[in-house]
Amino acid sequence: MSVVAIVGRPNVGKSTLFNRLLGERKALVEDFPGVTRDRNYALVTRHAKPFTLIDTGGFEPASEDRMLVQMREQSQLAIEEADLVLFVLDGRAGLTPADEEVAALLRQSTKPVLYVVNKVDGPQQEQAAAEFYGLGIESFVAISAEHGQGINDLVNQICAQLPPAPRETAAADQVRLAVIGRPNVGKSSLVNRLLGAERVVANPEAGTTRDSIDSPFRYNGKDFLLIDTAGIRRKGRVSQKLEKYSVLQALKAMDRAHVVLLLIDAAEGITEQDLTVAGYAYERGRALVLVVNKWDAVAKDHRTLNQFTQQVRDQFKFLPFAPVLFVSALTGQRVAKIMETVEQVANEFNRKVSTAELNRVLQAAEAAHQPPIFQGKRVKLFYMTQTAVRPPSFVIFVNRQEGLHFSYRRYLANKIREPFGFLGCPIRIEYRDRVR
Ligand SMILES: Nc1nc2c(ncn2[C@@H]2O[C@H](COP(=O)(O)OP(=O)(O)OP(=O)(O)O)[C@@H](O)[C@H]2O)c(=O)[nH]1
Numbered sequence: 001m002s003v004v005a006i007v008g009r010p011n012v013g014k015s016t017l018f019n020r021l022l023g024e025r026k027a028l029v030e031d032f033p034g035v036t037r038d039r040n041y042a043l044v045t046r047h048a049k050p051f052t053l054i055d056t057g058g059f060e061p062a063s064e065d066r067m068l069v070q071m072r073e074q075s076q077l078a079i080e081e082a083d084l085v086l087f088v089l090d091g092r093a094g095l096t097p098a099d100e101e102v103a104a105l106l107r108q109s110t111k112p113v114l115y116v117v118n119k120v121d122g123p124q125q126e127q128a129a130a131e132f133y134g135l136g137i138e139s140f141v142a143i144s145a146e147h148g149q150g151i152n153d154l155v156n157q158i159c160a161q162l163p164p165a166p167r168e169t170a171a172a173d174q175v176r177l178a179v180i181g182r183p184n185v186g187k188s189s190l191v192n193r194l195l196g197a198e199r200v201v202a203n204p205e206a207g208t209t210r211d212s213i214d215s216p217f218r219y220n221g222k223d224f225l226l227i228d229t230a231g232i233r234r235k236g237r238v239s240q241k242l243e244k245y246s247v248l249q250a251l252k253a254m255d256r257a258h259v260v261l262l263l264i265d266a267a268e269g270i271t272e273q274d275l276t277v278a279g280y281a282y283e284r285g286r287a288l289v290l291v292v293n294k295w296d297a298v299a300k301d302h303r304t305l306n307q308f309t310q311q312v313r314d315q316f317k318f319l320p321f322a323p324v325l326f327v328s329a330l331t332g333q334r335v336a337k338i339m340e341t342v343e344q345v346a347n348e349f350n351r352k353v354s355t356a357e358l359n360r361v362l363q364a365a366e367a368a369h370q371p372p373i374f375q376g377k378r379v380k381l382f383y384m385t386q387t388a389v390r391p392p393s394f395v396i397f398v399n400r401q402e403g404l405h406f407s408y409r410r411y412l413a414n415k416i417r418e419p420f421g422f423l424g425c426p427i428r429i430e431y432r433d434r435v436r
C-alpha cells in the first residue's frame with residue numbers, strides 16, 4: 001500500500017484536506033461506533049489506487065524557531081517514509097519564508113512532490129496563486145479543501161504519481177504474521193521466543209525489507225512469515241525519533257500481514273496508540289490477536305486477570321472477537337499459546353462457508369426476528385453467499401437495502417458470527433438489491 005504524506009505550515013488546511021480526501025468511509029457492517037481513529041492516519045480506498053494518508057501536522061503551539069524545527073522534522077519523515085508528498089500552501093496567506101525552506105528540503109529529495117495551493121475559493125485567490133511559482137516549481141494544483149474544489153483533479157494527480165499496487169509474490173498459503181506494538185513493549189523478545197519455540201522450525205534465510213525483518217518459519221506443517229518491525233534500527237534517521245514513525249512502521253507492517261499480533265504492555269496498561277493501531281488493523285480487515293506482554297511484571301491476586309481482561313474488552317470495544325492472551329516474553333510463560341491461537345485465527349481468516357450453510361443461518365435469523373417494515377412493506381432477505389476470505393466477506397441479497405437499519409444489520413452480523421465464530425477475524429457484509 002502506498003503512503004501519501006501531507007506536509008505544510010500550521011493552519012494551511014492540512015486536516016481539512018485530509019478529511020476531504022478521506023470522504024465517506026466505506027462502512028463495514030460491523031462498523032462499531034467506537035472504532036478508535038486517529039486524525040493523522042487513514043486508509044483511502046475509494047479511488048483507483050488505495051493509499052494510506054498521513055497528516056504530519058498537528059503542531060504543538062511553539063515559537064517561530066521551534067515551529068521551523070518541527071516542520072523540518074515532519075518533512076523529513078514524509079520524505080523518508082512516504083511514496084508521495086503533498087506540500088500544502090496557503091493561497092490566502094501567500095508565500096512565506098517557512099514555505100520556501102520546506103520547499104528547499106523537498107527539492108533535495110528524490111521523492112515525488114505535489115504542490116497544493118489551498119484556500120483558492122475565488123477569482124481573487126486564483127490570480128494571487130501565481131505567486132507560488134516563486135518557489136521555482138513547474139506546476140501546482142489549486143484547491144479549496146473546505147469547499148471541495150479541485151479535489152478530483154488532485155486525486156487524479158495523486159493516483160497518476162503512485163506506483164501500481166504490488167502483486168502478491170508470496171506463496172498463497174503462507175500466513176503473514178506481523179508483530180507490532182509500542183517501543184519497548186517486548187517485540188524483539190517475543191519474536192526471539194516465537195522463533196525459538198519447540199514446534200517452530202525457523203528458516204535461517206530471513207529477509208530484510210525497508211521497514212521490517214521477515215523470517216519465514218514452519219509451524220504444525222504450515223508456512224508462516226513473521227514480520228518483525230522491531231528488528232530494523234536505522235541510526236541517524238530523523239524520522240525515527242518521532243512517535244509518528246513507530247505508528248507508520250506498524251501500519252506498513254499491517255498492510256502486508258494477514259494476522260496481527262498487537263502487543264500491549266501489562267505494566268503500562270493500554271495506551272491511545274494501541275487503540276488507534278488496532279482501529280487501523282480493523283478497518284484494514286486484518287485478523288488480530290491481542291497479546292498482553294510482561295505479565296510477570298504485574299503484581300497479581302486472583303482478580304487481576306479478570307480485571308485486566310475487562311479493561312481490554314472495554315477499551316477495544318470494536319474487537320469483541322479478538323482473543324486476548326497474557327504472556328511473558330521474558331520467562332516464556334504462555335508464549336506457546338500464541339502460535340496455537342495464531343494458527344486457529346489464520347484458519348478462520350481463510351475459512352469458506354458453503355452457501356447452503358449460510359442460508360440456513362440467514363433463514364433462522366430472519367424467522368427469529370423479522371426484518372423491519374420499510375415504506376409499508378416488509379424487507380425481504382433473499383439469500384446470502386460468501387464472496388471472499390481474508391477477511392471473510394459476504395453478500396446478502398435483499399429487496400430494499402435502505403430499509404435495513406443499523407440495528408438489524410448488527411443483529412444479522414451477530415447471528416452470522418454465532419455458529420461460525422471467526423475467532424480474531426473482522427467480517428464484512430455487503431447488502432445488494434435484487435429485484436424480484
Ligand atoms: N477559505 C478557506 N479556508 C480554509 C480552507 N481549508 C481550510 N480552511 C481553514 O483554515 C483553517 C485551518 O485549517 P486546518 O485544516 O485545521 O489546518 P492545518 O494545516 O491542519 O492546521 P494545523 O493542525 O495547525 O497544522 C481552518 O479555519 C479552516 O476552516 C479553504 O479551502 N478555504
Ligand SMILES: Nc1nc2c(ncn2[C@@H]2O[C@H](COP(=O)(O)OP(=O)(O)OP(=O)(O)O)[C@@H](O)[C@H]2O)c(=O)[nH]1
Nearest residue numbers: 183184185186187188189230293294297328329330
Ligand atoms: N518483565 C518483563 N520484561 C520484558 C518482557 N518482555 C520484554 N521485556 C523487557 O522490555 C524491554 C524491551 O524489550 P524489547 O524486546 O527490546 O522491546 P521492543 O518492543 O522490541 O522494543 P523496540 O525495539 O524499542 O521497539 C527489555 O528490557 C526486555 O527485557 C516481559 O515479558 N517481562
